Amino acid sequence: MSQETIKLAFIGCGGIARRHVRAMKDLVDRDRTGFTVTAVCDANVDAAQDLAELLNELLGMTPRIYNDYQAMLTQEDLDGADLCLPHGLHHTFTVACMEAGVHVLTEKPIGVTVKAGQVMADAAERTGKTLSIAVPHRRQPGQRAVHWVLNESKLIGNPLTFFHNYTRPPENQPANQPVPQRVLWRRDRMMSGGGMTLDSGFHYCDSIRYFFGDVDKVYAEMRELKSGQPMSVLERPEDSIYVTFSFKSGVVGTWAWSIAAPGEPIINVAFYGSEGSLHDTTDSLYRIFHLFEWSPNRREDGYLVRQDGTRYTLAEIEQMYLASLSPEQAESIFPGGSEDGFAIEIWEFVELLQGKRTRPEVDATEGIKSLALGEAIYESAFTGEAIKVDDVLSGKLDSYQAPINAHWNL
Numbered sequence: 001m002s003q004e005t006i007k008l009a010f011i012g013c014g015g016i017a018r019r020h021v022r023a024m025k026d027l028v029d030r031d032r033t034g035f036t037v038t039a040v041c042d043a044n045v046d047a048a049q050d051l052a053e054l055l056n057e058l059l060g061m062t063p064r065i066y067n068d069y070q071a072m073l074t075q076e077d078l079d080g081a082d083l084c085l086p087h088g089l090h091h092t093f094t095v096a097c098m099e100a101g102v103h104v105l106t107e108k109p110i111g112v113t114v115k116a117g118q119v120m121a122d123a124a125e126r127t128g129k130t131l132s133i134a135v136p137h138r139r140q141p142g143q144r145a146v147h148w149v150l151n152e153s154k155l156i157g158n159p160l161t162f163f164h165n166y167t168r169p170p171e172n173q174p175a176n177q178p179v180p181q182r183v184l185w186r187r188d189r190m191m192s193g194g195g196m197t198l199d200s201g202f203h204y205c206d207s208i209r210y211f212f213g214d215v216d217k218v219y220a221e222m223r224e225l226k227s228g229q230p231m232s233v234l235e236r237p238e239d240s241i242y243v244t245f246s247f248k249s250g251v252v253g254t255w256a257w258s259i260a261a262p263g264e265p266i267i268n269v270a271f272y273g274s275e276g277s278l279h280d281t282t283d284s285l286y287r288i289f290h291l292f293e294w295s296p297n298r299r300e301d302g303y304l305v306r307q308d309g310t311r312y313t314l315a316e317i318e319q320m321y322l323a324s325l326s327p328e329q330a331e332s333i334f335p336g337g338s339e340d341g342f343a344i345e346i347w348e349f350v351e352l353l354q355g356k357r358t359r360p361e362v363d364a365t366e367g368i369k370s371l372a373l374g375e376a377i378y379e380s381a382f383t384g385e386a387i388k389v390d391d392v393l394s395g396k397l398d399s400y401q402a403p404i405n406a407h408w409n410l
Contacts, residue, residue, distance in 0.1 A: 006035040006353050009102075010068050011093055012084035013042035014182060016107055020082055021051065022296075023229035023342035025058045030336030032343075035350045038141075039076045041066040051311065069093060073100040078352050080130075082166050083107060084348070088191040088408065095123045103130040107351040109202040109374065110367030113401040114392060115410040117371050121364035130352050132360035135206045136341025142282075142292030142300035142314060144333065145321040147188040148223055148269070149278060153320070155304060155312075157275030159212060162253035165268045166288035167261040170226045170239070177217035179345045187237070190407045195237040196259070196372045197222075203254065205373040206362065207291045208245065211271075215373055216248045216390045222381035226260035240296070245329060257288045263379040276306040287313035293340055311313060369393065375401055 010017050017040075027033070037055050040063045043366060049067045055061040064217040066072040081097045083090060091111045095105050104124075110133050111117035124131040137143055149155045178189075181383040186192045186199060209215070220243040224236035240258035245262040246251075269280035270286060280302045284293045302314035307308065312320075322330065335347045351357045372393040378400040380387040391397040398405065 006079045006350050007038045007077060008035055009039040009063070009078050009081045009252060010037060010084060011041045011072075011073060011081050011097075012086075012089075012107075013040055013044070013047040014084060017082070017324055019342055020084065020346065021054050021058060023340050023346055026338055026340050026343040027336070027347055030338055032240070032350075033336075034337050034354065037061050037063045039064045039072050039078065040067045041072045043067055067105070068094065072100065073097065078102045078348060080105065082349075086191050087186045088112040088116075088404075091119045091408070091410075092273065094120045097125045098127040098131075099186060100128040101127075101129070103349075103353055105132045105134060105346070107134045109133075109193070109369075109371045110208070110364065111371065112191070112408065113404050113410065114368060114372050114395065114398070115401070115405050116373055116408065117364065117368040119410065121368060123306050124364055130348050130349070130360065131364045131367075132343075132345070132352065133344050133364070135203060135362050135363040135370075136231055136345055137203050137290045137293060137334075138207055138210045139341040139344040139361075140292070140300070141318045141321075141339050142280075142294055142302070142336070143210065145314065146271075146278065146292055147211055147326065148321045149317060150273070152324070154273070155276065155317070156271070156273030156278055157308065159249070159251050159271065159273050161251060162208075162271045163268060164253065164255045164257075164270075164288060165266060166257040167267075168259055168265040168285070169262050170260040177310060189237070190404055193404060194374070194378055195239070195403040196289070197238060197241060198371075198379055199373055200286060201377075202370060203410040204289050204291065206366075206370040208255075209366075209370055209373065210255075212247050212251045213249050214247065214369065215376075217386050217388050218246070218373070218376050218380050219244045219386040220377045220380040222378075225258060233378065238381070241377070241381070243380075246328065255288075263350055267339045274305060278302065278304045294341070296340065350376055376381045 040048045040051045043068045052063050052065055071357045080103040090106050097104050150159050167336050220237035222233040223240045224231040243255045271278040274382040275380050280292050282300045294300045305313045376389045376392040378386045382400040
């Protein structure tokens with residue numbers, strides 16, 4: 001397959017699929033080619049048509065349009081599929097693709113529950129197909145540099161603790177305005193698996209595991225505050241959470257956020273080591289979920305302070321990190337110099353299918369571990385107990401997930 005053009009399909013053609021197409025444009029502009037999109041599929045034919053038109057406009061590709069993924073898998077000769085679907089559909093579509101001989105790159109989280117993720121992992125093992133989980137933020141310069149600081153350069157010494165706090169008032173909702181589909185399915189626990197803790201929060205769980213390793217246990221409280229009367233996760237989906245993480249390494253940290261706290265916003269994202277501290281000051285509404293967030297029109301921002309008073313900007317740290325890489329390492333991590341995490345994860349997938357890489361950076365095992373951390377947060381809030389993440393990972397504890405598993409016959 002390495003000498004042939006990799007044939008890809010999109011399944012799910014909403015906003016995140018359009019972001020993936022723009023990432024493909026970034027790759028092509030950097031002469032990272034060897035792939036084409038031959039088909040797009042969505043139950044909403046208009047969305048599929050719109051994505052096909054974007055592919056043609058930006059990349060000169062003319063994919064065939066489907067509204068039935070099974071028909072597409074039968075009629076198309078595909079190497080890989082990029083799944084941009086609601087969480088509850090990940091396991092069904094992944095298994096179908098793999099059993100049809102198609103490798104899969106799927107949007108986060110890996111599945112709607114740990115059991116759903118395991119179904120996907122089992123399918124990859126059974127069929128020998130690649131399963132890669134899309135988590136772009138760890139692949140961008142900021143998080144790569146922070147991982148280097150915490151685990152290699154030790155510019156702030158040995159990691160000790162972190163304090164991540166974020167609050168903002170609730171957004172104004174125009175009256176009598178229809179709820180967009182992308183919001184509607186996220187309000188359905190059976191389809192989404194939960195609220196922002198499992199949605200954008202999956203990025204956070206992946207990032208802190210990337211920085212500090214696996215978490216031993218969590219204690220969490222969740223509330224819905226926007227109604228003006230605090231309600232627990234037993235009553236309403238969360239808009240505010242309070243979590244303490246205890247890592248197997250000994251690091252302890254807190255993650256507390258609210259998107260429904262009236263008054264003045266507060267933002268503090270700080271990491272502390274034995275010899276200094278590191279701070280994320282990126283101007284982004286999602287800073288608390290997408291740590292050190294980069295986007296095409298905005299660079300991530302931050303600074304480091306050593307115990308002796310020496311200060312570095314995040315940009316300076318990134319340059320120090322890049323200088324530590326060989327040309328081969330730099331090309332593997334930032335293909336063609338790309339800083340777009342979406343482009344980087346798609347290129348990794350292409351190279352996996354070409355036989356140029358042996359395994360995804362975030363495979364099924366890693367995806368399930370990050371999902372189990374998010375589920376442990378819900379389990380703790382649901383039960384009022386401190387929760388061992390390994391007990392959620394093994395399936396020993398699943399009070400929160402049990403109704404979702406039952407809904408999907410898992």
